[in-house]
Amino acid sequence: MLNKKHVILAIALGSLPTFASATKLSLVDSCVELMNIYESKNSKRLLAAQTTSLSESLRAGYCLGVIDQYAKSEYGCHSNWYERAQFIARESLKENQRSERKLLELSCEI
Template sequence: MNRSAFLLAGLLFSAVAQAESNETKLLIQGCAEVEAIYNRRGEKNLFAGLNTSVAEALRAGYCKGVLEQYRRSGGCYRTDWIRQAQQIGQKSDSQSINVNQLLRQSCG
């Protein structure tokens, strides 16, 4: 293999690692938004989103969608998805962890 093939492989690996890091960061931020939305209202109800920006709602919706899909696939049997979101939202995105690890840890 020549040097350009090694360089290309290195760049590809770097891009994949960066994408995984961004996905993890997005999930943590989205789940933190879920907690912030419900804390802002003081209760879990359908009107919690009325005081929420579009960006906050999209991030929170991403978190809820990921959690619902994970739960549908049989990955989690926890009954309270909001508690699961809170656990993910409290993680630091500086930790070296991927989305699958976050989901498994949040299920207990």
């Protein structure tokens, strides 16, 4: 007889293909999300920060996490996270986007 743990494990393992087929998070899109949330939070709109969805928060957190980890791994990258995220988010306006690695590198030079 299967116990509850085995049932939960079977359900979790059965859903793995769903997670594997999820699209890759884009650093540029994630930084756009971070800038949108940050601007909403600082605006005068009532409950702006509370209306942020979980997926928006996760994308924004991805941007912040990547920026932070890159800064820790690269000696001399001490620029402001906000300015770096803003620089990367502006890349979404360009037709020919640079690679994420290049954007991280260039953002350190701000």
